[in-house]
Amino acid sequence: MTEQQIKQRAREILEKMTLEEKIGQVSQFPYRDMTVEEMQAFIREKKPGSLILCNSPLGGQVEQQEVNLDEINLLQKAAMESCGIPLVCGRDVIHGHHVAFPVPLTMTASWDFDLIRESYDAIREEAINDGVKWTFTPMLDMCREPRWGRIVEGTGEDPYLGECFAKAAVKGFQTENPADERAMFACAKHYIGYGASEGGRDYNHTEISEYSLQNYYLPAFRAAVDSGVATVMSAFNDINGIPASGNKKTLTDILRGQLGFEGFVVSDWGAVEQMADFAGFAEDHRDAVRIALSAGVDLDMANGLYSDHIPSLLESGELTEEQLDTAVLHLLETKLRHGLFDHPYIERRAYDSEKHLQLAQTLAEKSIVLLKNENNVLPLSKDAKICVSGEMATATTDLVGTWALDYDKSLSHSVLQVLRDKVGAYTVRAEAAYKHSLREDPDAYVVVLGDTLGVTGEATALADIRISEKQLSVVRMLKRTGKPIIGVFCFARPMVFGEEEYLFDAILYAGHGGSRAAQAIAAVLFGEAEPEGRLPFTLMYHQGQLPLYYNSLPGSRQINEYYHDVNPMHANYSDCHGSPLYPFGYGLAYTTFDYSAVSCDVTEKTVADMENGETFRFAVTVKNIGARVGVAVPQLYVWDMVGSRIRPLRVLRNFRKLSLLPGEQQTVQFEVGKKDLGFYLEDGTFIVEKGDFKIFVGENCQTENKIEIMLT
Ligand code: GLC
Numbered sequence: 001m002t003e004q005q006i007k008q009r010a011r012e013i014l015e016k017m018t019l020e021e022k023i024g025q026v027s028q029f030p031y032r033d034m035t036v037e038e039m040q041a042f043i044r045e046k047k048p049g050s051l052i053l054c055n056s057p058l059g060g061q062v063e064q065q066e067v068n069l070d071e072i073n074l075l076q077k078a079a080m081e082s083c084g085i086p087l088v089c090g091r092d093v094i095h096g097h098h099v100a101f102p103v104p105l106t107m108t109a110s111w112d113f114d115l116i117r118e119s120y121d122a123i124r125e126e127a128i129n130d131g132v133k134w135t136f137t138p139m140l141d142m143c144r145e146p147r148w149g150r151i152v153e154g155t156g157e158d159p160y161l162g163e164c165f166a167k168a169a170v171k172g173f174q175t176e177n178p179a180d181e182r183a184m185f186a187c188a189k190h191y192i193g194y195g196a197s198e199g200g201r202d203y204n205h206t207e208i209s210e211y212s213l214q215n216y217y218l219p220a221f222r223a224a225v226d227s228g229v230a231t232v233m234s235a236f237n238d239i240n241g242i243p244a245s246g247n248k249k250t251l252t253d254i255l256r257g258q259l260g261f262e263g264f265v266v267s268d269w270g271a272v273e274q275m276a277d278f279a280g281f282a283e284d285h286r287d288a289v290r291i292a293l294s295a296g297v298d299l300d301m302a303n304g305l306y307s308d309h310i311p312s313l314l315e316s317g318e319l320t321e322e323q324l325d326t327a328v329l330h331l332l333e334t335k336l337r338h339g340l341f342d343h344p345y346i347e348r349r350a351y352d353s354e355k356h357l358q359l360a361q362t363l364a365e366k367s368i369v370l371l372k373n374e375n376n377v378l379p380l381s382k383d384a385k386i387c388v389s390g391e392m393a394t395a396t397t398d399l400v401g402t403w404a405l406d407y408d409k410s411l412s413h414s415v416l417q418v419l420r421d422k423v424g425a426y427t428v429r430a431e432a433a434y435k436h437s438l439r440e441d442p443d444a445y446v447v448v449l450g451d452t453l454g455v456t457g458e459a460t461a462l463a464d465i466r467i468s469e470k471q472l473s474v475v476r477m478l479k480r481t482g483k484p485i486i487g488v489f490c491f492a493r494p495m496v497f498g499e500e501e502y503l504f505d506a507i508l509y510a511g512h513g514g515s516r517a518a519q520a521i522a523a524v525l526f527g528e529a530e531p532e533g534r535l536p537f538t539l540m541y542h543q544g545q546l547p548l549y550y551n552s553l554p555g556s557r558q559i560n561e562y563y564h565d566v567n568p569m570h571a572n573y574s575d576c577h578g579s580p581l582y583p584f585g586y587g588l589a590y591t592t593f594d595y596s597a598v599s600c601d602v603t604e605k606t607v608a609d610m611e612n613g614e615t616f617r618f619a620v621t622v623k624n625i626g627a628r629v630g631v632a633v634p635q636l637y638v639w640d641m642v643g644s645r646i647r648p649l650r651v652l653r654n655f656r657k658l659s660l661l662p663g664e665q666q667t668v669q670f671e672v673g674k675k676d677l678g679f680y681l682e683d684g685t686f687i688v689e690k691g692d693f694k695i696f697v698g699e700n701c702q703t704e705n706k707i708e709i710m711l712t
Contacts, residue, residue, distance in 0.1 A: 039078075043087070057270055086340045091136070095514065099360050100400045100407035102511060103511065104138070104165070105493070108155040115362065122351075122356045123356075124184050126356065129346075134230075139189050140162050140166055142155075153457065157551070161536050192250050193237060194206070197237055203459075216551075230334050245267045246272075246281055251265060264299060270302075272303070272305055290313050293310070365520040368508050370533070388446045393446075393447075396417075402457030419446065434480050443484070447485060496541075527590060530589060531587065535700075539583075545580075559571075584701045600616055600619075604712065618695055622667075623663075638653050638693060638696075639651070639693060642692060647679060677693060
């Protein structure tokens with residue numbers, strides 16, 4: 001169907017709907033604590049537009065009932081018989097279904113968005129097969145605040161990676177043909193600015209300038225909309241005193257007017273009612289419904305508030321039927337656009353679970369970031385004598401990560417188990433390590449540290465993001481042996497360990513790698529897989545540096561220690577430096593690479609040239625100068641040095657992944673055009689301005705491999 005046909009058909013359906021059916025269509029209820037028959041009767045009575053397949057708002061932290069395809073088809077049958085409009089049933093399929101893939105922040109460290117898309121396609125195969133037609137993914141909340149537990153559900157601190165992730169996840173779930181019966185509805189969330197929650201405290205106030213909204217928080221959502229995302233979820237937080245779920249400017253003027261979003265907006269769970277209950281923005285739930293529907297929330301999640309209060313708001317004239325129709329049309333058009341009227345029922349179809357497991361392991365391997373490798377202690381040889389220790393050495397499901405509702409726990413293994421099976425690794429109590437070491441002389445200690453389930457995800461902010469002394473005390477004891485200490489960090493969020501980094505000879509940042517996390521770690525430890533991950537966030541040296549991120553604006557004096565450009569008189573802190581421990585984009589390989597100087601076809605163009613679509617062409621030759629194959633990730637950053645707004649010192653605008661054999665070299669070309677050199681003004685206008693720009697191409701954001709270009 002063409003867009004025009006969709007709109008026409010939706011209008012025809014709307015005109016036949018009763019007021020009760022319209023109100024039902026913009027209402028969502030949870031499918032819980034009811035038999036199928038009871039729920040069928042409920043559907044016939046309430047005629048909801050949607051069900052949420054979750055039994056509580058904290059779906060990422062508490063056990064959820066299973067989903068059942070046959071039951072969902074029976075519920076759909078009740079809907080089709082009662083009003084002829086199919087239900088859309090949603091569930092949090094965030095990073096896997098029966099096979100768990102790495103959590104989003106961990107998988108983003110792979111910088112392999114083709115693989116991420118392939119992974120979400122596999123996840124779709126599993127979830128649709130259980131009757132889940134709509135997932136509340138991708139989470140696109142830009143975040144520079146590692147104290148916030150939900151940083152692990154997003155893509156980190158950079159908008160460009162956010163855009164790449166948005167496209168990959170939306171296409172993975174919705175396929176190239178969103179109307180296909182096996183396609184799902186994706187959901188870009190949490191719109192908008194949730195990742196800026198003050199102090200990292202969940203559900204907190206956010207202060208976001210129009211400039212930051214347009215240039216930092218919106219780009220990933222723009223990419224999701226441009227990819228045809230079916231739905232958007234409005235966030236809990238307020239933006240400068242106006243709740244995201246009651247904010248007409250962001251929900252309608254910007255999302256639909258500026259970005260061109262055509263689907264429907266669902267609130268987050270309770271985001272409407274809390275405008276009255278806690279935020280002091282609505283008199284009561286009825287008032288909150290008036291505000292939310294007027295602002296642009298088409299569907300109230302889970303609570304049936306719209307069903308409860310729209311009738312009286314219409315009677316009093318505080319809402320018009322036209323406003324209701326607008327929301328109903330958004331639901332109907334989206335369901336038509338995504339084939340739900342043509343295929344309301346889902347059939348079971350076999351899929352290759354083993355292939356999904358292998359995919360999950362490959363993605364987990366590629367998501368591991370090698371931070372340190374003193375004296376090339378890694379990769380380990382297969383006949384090495386390895387002693388495994390650390391709080392997470394025996395962890396299994398803790399390595400899966402938060403928001404994994406349906407994963408098969410039997411698929412998970414511990415690092416100790418996998419290394420024992422692989423090379424006969426064994427474990428020893430840290431207190432006994434010194435004497436053991438004298439007696440048994442192991443080649444190395446692999447120490448697995450990390451955070452357990454329940455300290456990442458929703459409502460899990462931490463005031464202290466240092467690695468705990470309890471975990472580090474083991475390392476200090478092992479350090480006394482004088483043997484190499486290999487740290488495997490199974491932390492999903494960016495942690496702080498600047499003053500303890502010296503304890504480790506090697507560090508792998510493995511995140512929460514999903515069902516095959518342990519096997520992925522083992523593969524990288526022994527060099528069966530090359531470490532190719534790069535940090536999608538900054539690892540601070542000290543948590544007192546918060547916030548510390550790569551795409552920062554230059555200050556009013558020479559204070560940028562992130563880029564070692566600081567006047568000692570104005571150093572960031574008198575008790576600490578202002579540099580990260582490891583910068584954004586950082587990651588080592590088991591080999592080393594040489595980068596040529598950056599070359600450019602021309603170094604001067606006009607603004608008009610850029611407006612006409614011309615581009616600068618940059619080239620860099622990358623050579624593997626080591627003895628092992630390795631993956632280089634050349635990254636291109638832009639610095640617009642003078643403008644009508646101060647621009648960040650570095651903005652990631654492109655990258656490649658190159659697998660190079662020893663001695664092999666490749667020349668990579670990057671085109672840089674208007675979209676890379678320009679920025680958004682507060683009103684959403686995109687502009688490119690004349691002036692000097694520096695273009696950096698290197699191994700991470702701190703590279704000084706640069707060339708200057710000019711726009712006149
Ligand atoms: C939760 C989360 C949201 C999730 C929704 C449904 O409160 O904020 O990310 O998709 O409710 O479980």
